[in-house]
Amino acid sequence: MSLFHRLESRLQEDGERYAQKGKRFEGLWRNHLNTSRDLILQGLAKAQSGRAVILGASDGKELPLQALVERLDAVCLVDIDEASMHRARNALPETLRPRCELQVVDLTQGCIRTLLDQAEPVLAVEKGGDVAQALVEVLDSISAEFQPQPWLERWRGSYVVSSMVLSQLLPLPERVLSKACEARLGSTLNDLSHGPLTKARQALALRLLNQHMALLRFLAGSSAVYLGSDVRRELVMNALRPAQAQVLGERCAKALMALDWTRALEQRAPGPLGGGPFTAWATALVGRGVLAPQEERELMDLMVNLAQELEPEVARPLLPCALPELVAEGFSVLDGPHQWRWYLDPVNYFRGGVHGVEAWLLKPVQDQ
Numbered sequence: 001m002s003l004f005h006r007l008e009s010r011l012q013e014d015g016e017r018y019a020q021k022g023k024r025f026e027g028l029w030r031n032h033l034n035t036s037r038d039l040i041l042q043g044l045a046k047a048q049s050g051r052a053v054i055l056g057a058s059d060g061k062e063l064p065l066q067a068l069v070e071r072l073d074a075v076c077l078v079d080i081d082e083a084s085m086h087r088a089r090n091a092l093p094e095t096l097r098p099r100c101e102l103q104v105v106d107l108t109q110g111c112i113r114t115l116l117d118q119a120e121p122v123l124a125v126e127k128g129g130d131v132a133q134a135l136v137e138v139l140d141s142i143s144a145e146f147q148p149q150p151w152l153e154r155w156r157g158s159y160v161v162s163s164m165v166l167s168q169l170l171p172l173p174e175r176v177l178s179k180a181c182e183a184r185l186g187s188t189l190n191d192l193s194h195g196p197l198t199k200a201r202q203a204l205a206l207r208l209l210n211q212h213m214a215l216l217r218f219l220a221g222s223s224a225v226y227l228g229s230d231v232r233r234e235l236v237m238n239a240l241r242p243a244q245a246q247v248l249g250e251r252c253a254k255a256l257m258a259l260d261w262t263r264a265l266e267q268r269a270p271g272p273l274g275g276g277p278f279t280a281w282a283t284a285l286v287g288r289g290v291l292a293p294q295e296e297r298e299l300m301d302l303m304v305n306l307a308q309e310l311e312p313e314v315a316r317p318l319l320p321c322a323l324p325e326l327v328a329e330g331f332s333v334l335d336g337p338h339q340w341r342w343y344l345d346p347v348n349y350f351r352g353g354v355h356g357v358e359a360w361l362l363k364p365v366q367d368q
């Protein structure tokens with residue numbers, strides 16, 4: 001099986017995991033889901049279109065899908081993960097389903113397949129330091145220019161919703177190259193730490209972002225765009241030094257006691273209050289029904305805020321520049337950015353489970 005097909009099946013597995021997480025962390029996700037749905041409906045009021053296209057639709061948790069299909073003539077869900085989109089459509093009342101179409105599409109327009117096709121022979125022959133330089137050349141050769149494709153024509157002038165897909169599109173080059181390196185060389189891309197390689201990866205992520213923005217402009221025409229993105233990730237624990245993790249654990253223990261969450265504290269294994277193990281224990285409480293959803297949110301906010309105070313670097317964006325600068329190009333902002341936190345996978349938040357979300361309502365600036 002080719003590495004690309006493995007990537008597609010991984011994205012489908014991610015879709016299933018995403019659905020399970022949504023159930024497990026329902027209380028913590030509620031604010032994120034409701035805020036996204038409300039903003040998408042507000043955008044529809046400004047869109048003046050009878051159709052909508054949803055990019056990165058997945059199983060539609062963040063979408064007010066039924067309301068969109070009820071109010072519009074047609075809605076097109078777009079994703080590489082077909083199974084999740086079927087789940088979204090099947091959740092609609094049967095009479096509405098014919099107005100909801102599915103498009104299984106790679107939104108990088110084949111860039112990821114090209115990247116893998118070109119990286120595979122390099123990884124098969126090159127060794128050591130040469131690999132990094134050869135991969136830089138491969139990355140630089142992928143222009144990622146937006147190309148109008150036949151399926152897009154029918155949907156021009158739609159209300160366009162880009163629903164949390166950028167945070168998967170932009171790290172794809174890094175993710176696929178890491179996998180390819182692991183499979184061929186037994187090492188991950190991080191082992192190939194090489195300044196020019198990091199630069200080339202980031203430059204391709206920026207080209208993919210521009211490609212996506214060009215797609216949004218092309219599809220929306222004179223209609224509106226909702227852009228929801230969580231590229232401003234908040235990677236917490238793995239960016240803390242051991243001494244900082246110790247302080248975080250101690251402060252978090254104090255805060256828990258001050259809040260008198262005795263039910264939670266009673267479940268704690270004996271041991272000192274503080275340090276990394278305490279933080280890990282406190283995080284593991286989330287999603288187990290020990291604390292009420294509101295308390296879980298308070299606990300997570302507390303830990304993320306404390307971690308950010310201790311180490312501003314815990315909030316790591318995926319891009320080398322801020323998204324607002326890029327959004328400004330070619331669009332006027334109707335509303336936003338709205339910002340909130342999404343506790344996507346709070347139990348694994350030390351690996352990036354807490355995301356900073358930004359959302360805009362935009363309108364393409366028409367070329368003179």
Ligand SMILES: C[S@@+](CC[C@H](N)C(=O)[O-])C[C@H]1O[C@@H](n2cnc3c(N)ncnc32)[C@H](O)[C@@H]1O
Pocket residue numbers: 011012015056057058059060061062063078079080081084105106107108163164165168169
């Ligand atoms: C975080 S999920 C989106 C959540 C969704 N909007 C919702 O309402 O629940 C990101 C989606 O992007 C899709 N995706 C990632 N890379 C893609 C690509 N190259 N082409 C198309 N879809 C892609 C994934 O399959 C996934 O369903």
